[in-house]
Amino acid sequence: MLVIFDCDGVLVDSEPIANASFSKALKPHGIDWSVEETMRRLMGRSLKSCVEICEAEIGAKLPDDFVEKMQVVTYQGFRDAPLQAIAGVKDAALALQAAGIETCVASSGALEKMRFTLGLTGLWDFFEGRIFSASQVKRGKPFPDLFLHAAISMNVQPFDCVVVEDSVPGVEAARSAGMRALAYAAAPYADRDGLGAAGGFLFNDMRQLPELVLE
Ligand SMILES: [Mg+2]
Structure with missing residues (x-):
């Protein structure tokens, strides 16, 4: 997975x-x-x-x-600010890794931006070599191209992938790729109705993530 x-x-x-x-x-x-x-x-x-x-x-x-x-x-x-990691996400990623589950990043942002933001928050080293950007595919989210590119690169079938997203175009992209979408909706600005309507399963705490993935 x-x-x-x-x-x-x-x-x-x-x-x-x-x-x-x-x-x-x-x-x-x-x-x-x-x-x-x-x-x-x-x-x-x-x-x-x-x-x-x-x-x-x-x-x-x-x-x-x-x-x-x-x-x-x-x-x-x-x-x-300085920029912070989302609360609990590092521990969640470590718990997934400990459970033998592979992880990667797929973002609409440029690689250079991620090098900066993930670097600032101490996450770059954890994901290095498994970071994919919309700049590597023809069509960005809401099209499925980026998530399919990540799955192919990681040698995993789309149906065996779970996407963690916080935006409607991201959830739409995951569903178009045939992947389960977990929609992180803790932020005050989260479009909960839109995320749910797009096919995302809403959750509010990254500590829940390992359990939701293994469901
Ligand atoms: Mg996002």
């Missing part, structure tokens, strides 16, 4: 910081979304897809350096 962890919101508590930075960066370009609204619209998607959604909203292209400038602010936010 293979447990595939999403990164943002599942391994690291990056969503409030990243979406605050995104929300602020959009204001001069005519999009006045609160942090919550930004999360609702963009969470779980690749940066490329987020930019496309924003450009469709304003009906114009964002400047070429928009992403680069915003990333500088976001990364500084991760350093300042």
Whole structure:
């Protein structure tokens, strides 16, 4: 069996910081979304897809350096906070490993971003060599490509994979890949209705994860 962890919101508590930075960066370009609204619209998607959604909203292209400038602010936010691992997730991953269950990471984020966020929170070494990014496949979440790529790379059949996700596009991607989806919905901004409707099994505490996986 293979447990595939999403990164943002599942391994690291990056969503409030990243979406605050995104929300602020959009204001001069005519999009006045609160942090919550930004999360609702963009969470779980690749940066490329987020930019496309924003450009469709304003009906114009964002400047070429928009992403680069915003990333500088976001990364500084991760350093300042500092970014934390999601409560209990390290112990859950260790417990799965001790039970002989394989683990990996599959994120809409770029590898370099994960090197930074997983590095800051002490998770990079645990997952190194088993970290997959949407940049490695043609279509990001909600398409199944990334989770299928992770399963193939780890030599595990899709039906033998369990995905841990916190976003609706992520749960949709897992279900499209024929995988069980456990939806971590502890965060105040979690879209519980959407996660459930997409086929995710909701849970609120990472300490429950090993038991849920082995069910
Ligand atoms: Mg996520």
